[in-house]
Amino acid sequence: MRVVVDFDLCESNALCMAAAPEVFEVRDDDFLYVLQEEPPEELRAKVEEAVRRCPKQAITIDDGAGAAKPPPAAAEKPAGAEIKPTTPEL
Numbered sequence: 001m002r003v004v005v006d007f008d009l010c011e012s013n014a015l016c017m018a019a020a021p022e023v024f025e026v027r028d029d030d031f032l033y034v035l036q037e038e039p040p041e042e043l044r045a046k047v048e049e050a051v052r053r054c055p056k057q058a059i060t061i062d063d064g065a066g067a068a069k070p071p072p073a074a075a076e077k078p079a080g081a082e083i084k085p086t087t088p089e090l
């Protein structure tokens with residue numbers, strides 16, 4: 001897994017640092033630093049959380065097959081089966 005940050009989008013609000021401080025650090029100079037560009041798999045959940053939290057969608061995880069954009073944060077609604085009331089036959 002490789003962490004890619006689009007620094008043109010990043011606004012250094014440190015939300016990613018809150019999610020994954022092992023990987024992201026916003027320093028006193030107000031710039032984001034990626035501490036581990038290739039973090040271990042153990043940190044995947046935290047990095048994914050950082051991806052979700054980033055309001056600028058500046059973080060992507062590259063798993064080798066090209067950078068993949070994170071899925072939209074909104075949960076998909078399950079397709080509800082339509083329940084039709086049946087009238088009992090008398």
Ligand code: SF4
Pocket residue numbers: 005009010011012013014015016017024026032053054055056057058059
């Ligand atoms: S959460 Fe996004 S915008 Fe904020 S510092 Fe991290 S990469 Fe930059």
